[in-house]
Amino acid sequence: MAARKAPEKSNVSKDDLLKYYREMLLIRRFEEKAGQLYGMGLIGGFCHLYIGQEAVVVGLEACTKDGDKRLTSYRDHGHMLACGMNANGVMAELTGREGGYSKGKGGSMHMFSKEKHFYGGHGIVGAQVPLGAGLAMSDWYRGNDNVTFTYFGDGAANQGQVYESYNMAELWKLPVIFVIENNGYAMGTSMKRSTKSVSFFGRGAAYGIQGEQVDGMDVLAVKAAGEKAVAHCRAGKGPYILEMMTYRYRGHSMSDPAKYRTREEVEKIKQEKDCIEHVRDLLTQGGLASEDELKAIDKDIKDIVNASAEFAKDSPEPALSELWTDIYA
Amino acid sequence: MARMTMIEALRSAMDVKLADDPSVIVFGEDVGYFGGVFRCTAGLQAAYGEERVFDTPINESAIVGMAVGMAAQGMRPCVEIQFADYVFPAYDQISQEAARLRHRSNGQFTCPLVVRMPTGGGIFGGQTHSQSPEALFTHVAGLKVVIPSNPYDAKGLLIAAIEDPDPVIFLEPKRLYNGPFNGDHSGKSTPWSAHPAGEVPEGHYAIPLGKAELRRAGRDVTVLAYGTMVHVAEAAVAEAGVDAEIIDLRSLLPLDLDTIRASVEKTGRCVVVHEATRTSGFGGELIAEVQEACFWHLRAPLIRIAGWDAPYPHAQEWDYFPSPARIARALRKVMEE
DSSP, X not given: OOOOOOOOOOOOOHXXXXXXXXXXXXXXXXXXXXXXXXXXXXXXXXXXXXXXXXXXXXXXXXXXXXXXXXXXXXXXXXXXXXXXXXXXXXXXXXXXXXXXXXXXXSOTTOOOBTTTTEEEEOSSTTTHHHHHXXXXXXXXXXTOOOXXXXXXXXTGGGSHHHHHHHHHHXXXXXXXXEEEEEOSEXXXXXXXXXXXXXXXXXXXXXXXXXXXXXXXXXXXXXXXXXXXXXHHHHTTOOOEEEEEEOOOSXXXXXXXXXXXXXXXXXXXXXXXXXXXXXXXXXXXXXXXXXXXXXXXXXXXXXXXXXXXHHHHHHSOOOOGGGGXXXXXX | OEEOOHHHHHHHHHHHHHHHOTTEEEEETTOSSSOOTTXXXXXXXXXXXXXXXXXXXSOHHHHHHHHHHHHHTTOEEEEEOSSGXXXXXXXXXXXXXXXXXXXXXXXXXXXXXXXXXXXXXXSSOGGGSSOOOHHHHHTSTTOEEEOOSSHHHHHHHHHHXXXXXXXXXXXXXXXXXXXXXOSOTTSOOOOGGXXXXXXXXXXXXXXXXXXXXEEEOXXXXXXXXXXXXXXXXXXXXXXXXXXXXXXXXXXXXTTOHHHHHHHHHHHSOEEEEEEEESTTSHXXXXXXXXHHHHGGGOSSOOEEEEEOSSOOOSTTHXXXXXXXXXXXXXXXXXXXX
């Protein structure tokens, strides 16, 4: 197995690198904890972990400003943590408790935060894509320069609604960034078994939408591409497509035996491409941070995640009356 | 007072709301420049501009999906699906996004959205331009479902729907757009200008959702109907010569069970009428509700008259469409008990 390549020298500041390191590590440790709680029976139903893909959402969140919006599919825990939602509230939603962001009404796939402009995890593959275009349309209508990050996977990228949205978004020059998180597998179906095109971003050309493929395992590459896309949208030039080439280490959901790929394939990516190790190397090999500094961050993250697990275990079950609240005004 | 067709009344409702609320926008296929396939939005783009009244590509799913995104940000989209038969690609967005956004976000986001669509038969539209899909929407918690039977109600209900904080499916009986229809397809059609409910105020008024309207008071049997069938039921009652009470439901969800209960407790008999296919139609729900609420007052088994369990026909439309004669037979039958 090939060793990790030495990182190229970066001119990114220490503070920024530490921020990315911290945010990606929070997602990874949070997801590992969620996996444990699932194994213990504290989380039921569906649980789709983001482990491996952290650089995508952390790099893009670094390009946002207040009022920007984001929404995604059911693999949504990372997006929520990255936009600043509280780990306790996310974990307690996973355990279906009163303290969860949706008071247990949503569960893993369906959480929202008005405060953080997070318009949801959505459980239906591709259904969030026109919603994202609609959010962008309201910003356009109100005349501000906010953008909407509409995330979806390579599986969703074959849904018809996506292309309906592309056409409308370009027709009306809507400030929406379509972020395709291409982790190579639509559940258990690899891209080569489902998709004739060699890329997904290239399909935007049919609608006149600019886009590019990005190394989604490299947070700096993600950030650079994100800045370009955001500038395009804020300037009123319409939508932009970012195809993030990424990889999920865990199964599609907790019940996935992952027979559709080899262990070697997964190990090779972990060894050569891991997004957290990449930033760790930049920090340590560049002499920007000591092991002790990073250990202090690791401990801090561990404390946050452990506290969220405790909170999610201790938070009470929602009252039965919640079954009947928030159905109508 | 002005006299309006249902088309003009609906247009007037959108006009009133576009004028008094900048968050209201109107869009759909052919809605802007062309003014809508049935002309419901004619002139609105000229009056309010292309940013507020506009055409979309033929993409029902994304039309509703975008509207959900806009509504989640506090706008009030009123979108048109050109025929109710075209709504199926958007069913996912309506039932799983619009209807449930409020609940699954614990009330953080809401969806004040209206989806208008012409519904029902009577115009020789065949399988894909005649259907009545109301039961697909009444089956979804989080939606409201409205169907007017005349211009006055159409305007007041549409204004209420646009002002409602929740998603409303607004079904417009297309056979009633230009005049009431009593089921006599060979007779001369009457215009709304000759009907009292064609008198429509110019300005703002709202009819609360969830309130039925008594169309005819009677002692012997309650007829529950909505949309075009209200007028067909009136003809049937005259033909059967029974003293029937006709209730125009107007809102199917929420349902005005109080009005229904009060009537059936008085008459002890009930006939339910709709155009939609009989099996699993909304009539089944009405009969279940009446049975649960009024069982000890009933003097006869409940009867429903509905479209047959067949694809909506073309040539045989008038064999399929519930006729005054079929409804009259049902009325006589319940009176035998």
